[in-house]
Amino acid sequence: MNKPHLHFTAHSGAHSCLVLGIESSCDETATSVLARAEDGSIHVLSSVIASQNEQHAPYGGVVPEIAARAHMQIIESLIAQAIKDADIDYTDLDAVAATSGPGLIGGVITGLMCAKGLALSLDIPLISVNHLEGHALSPRLSEACPFPYLLLLVSGGHTQLLSVEGLGKYTRLGSTVDDAAGEAFDKTAKIMSLGFPGGPALEKIAKNGDPKSIKLPSPFKNKPHADFSFAGLKTAAARAFATFEKPTQKDKANLAASFQYTVADIICDRTSRAMDMFSAKLDKGEDLRFVVAGGVAANTAIRNGLKDLCASKGFTLAVPPHIYCTDNAAMIALVGAEKLAIGDISDDGGLGVKARPRWPLDESSAKNNPASGSGRKGPKS
Ligand code: KG4
Numbered sequence: 001m002n003k004p005h006l007h008f009t010a011h012s013g014a015h016s017c018l019v020l021g022i023e024s025s026c027d028e029t030a031t032s033v034l035a036r037a038e039d040g041s042i043h044v045l046s047s048v049i050a051s052q053n054e055q056h057a058p059y060g061g062v063v064p065e066i067a068a069r070a071h072m073q074i075i076e077s078l079i080a081q082a083i084k085d086a087d088i089d090y091t092d093l094d095a096v097a098a099t100s101g102p103g104l105i106g107g108v109i110t111g112l113m114c115a116k117g118l119a120l121s122l123d124i125p126l127i128s129v130n131h132l133e134g135h136a137l138s139p140r141l142s143e144a145c146p147f148p149y150l151l152l153l154v155s156g157g158h159t160q161l162l163s164v165e166g167l168g169k170y171t172r173l174g175s176t177v178d179d180a181a182g183e184a185f186d187k188t189a190k191i192m193s194l195g196f197p198g199g200p201a202l203e204k205i206a207k208n209g210d211p212k213s214i215k216l217p218s219p220f221k222n223k224p225h226a227d228f229s230f231a232g233l234k235t236a237a238a239r240a241f242a243t244f245e246k247p248t249q250k251d252k253a254n255l256a257a258s259f260q261y262t263v264a265d266i267i268c269d270r271t272s273r274a275m276d277m278f279s280a281k282l283d284k285g286e287d288l289r290f291v292v293a294g295g296v297a298a299n300t301a302i303r304n305g306l307k308d309l310c311a312s313k314g315f316t317l318a319v320p321p322h323i324y325c326t327d328n329a330a331m332i333a334l335v336g337a338e339k340l341a342i343g344d345i346s347d348d349g350g351l352g353v354k355a356r357p358r359w360p361l362d363e364s365s366a367k368n369n370p371a372s373g374s375g376r377k378g379p380k381s
């Protein structure tokens, strides 16, 4: 289990509400207690994250059944730890906020059922939170970050460009039609036997390679929309790897560097397109803010590319601290607290909420312009 990380933003005023957040939609179990003061300032009183990386490593990717069981084994003690670290009693809580989708259904159900039990026994509302909305608001955990801003969410599960205009007001400008960027890193690293999670391992070996040594395709580059595609790139990287009879460290480093260079190039190209779409909707002279969140944001080549892009497009760049960039429960508690503050609670106190494996943040874009297809269960993203 990771050490709890506490973060306090500059604040004044009494706490108007205390919310417990629970996150279990992928391979991190996380809990947090967050206070929102009358003046809207946010104070993260505790944030605990247990990663399942070790359990999934032998398989080179997240195994849903292993994830669900691991969440179940640890969630109760993690809730207790968040309460203890925050130095409060359960009875001090005003609400429980839990991720109810999108994500791996077994994990989501585990967190949601725990949250329902707590809400029922404490007689407080359960607030259902979309995991993507947590990421969308996550920069506001550590800095003011006024609306509107353009958000790039790049993780193992998601790659999306969202215009964040206010609480509950999100417009999806682009999304992946196949793999998420982190997934492409993980799968390419798996082909090269670099270990799991693949992103950091691939970045490490890329340092010794030549990014221009292997020409790989850049799907969707220069297209007028802001969607992403990584499946073809991943396949091309696998083909390139298969051409090495006995891959040397240098071969691996060259492929890793070329792959990373291409992903960074695609991400910057698609983001540049979304920046044009975003700025076109603002009044002249309005501040242009860009936020990047998700595990892949840790990649230096991608971060540097985005830094240069922001400088050339006149955007200010914000990258939340790593603990809020990747999956965490403080962002879920934040959405819960903001909803509670405006009385956005369902009539049944949230107890009728169902877990949703698919739950697009911007339902209308997802339905009218489905980037990643739409099946019996609805649009994917
Ligand atoms: O946001 P995150 O911690 O979890 C979820 O996906 O929900 O993101 C994890 C993803 C993994 O795919 C991992 O390989 C990738 O982020 N990642 C990286 C780096 N660090 C983590 N990808 C590229 N370069 C990195 N340094």
Ligand code: ZN
Pocket (backbone or CB within 6 Å): 131, 135, 155, 157, 326, 327
């Ligand atoms: Zn996430």
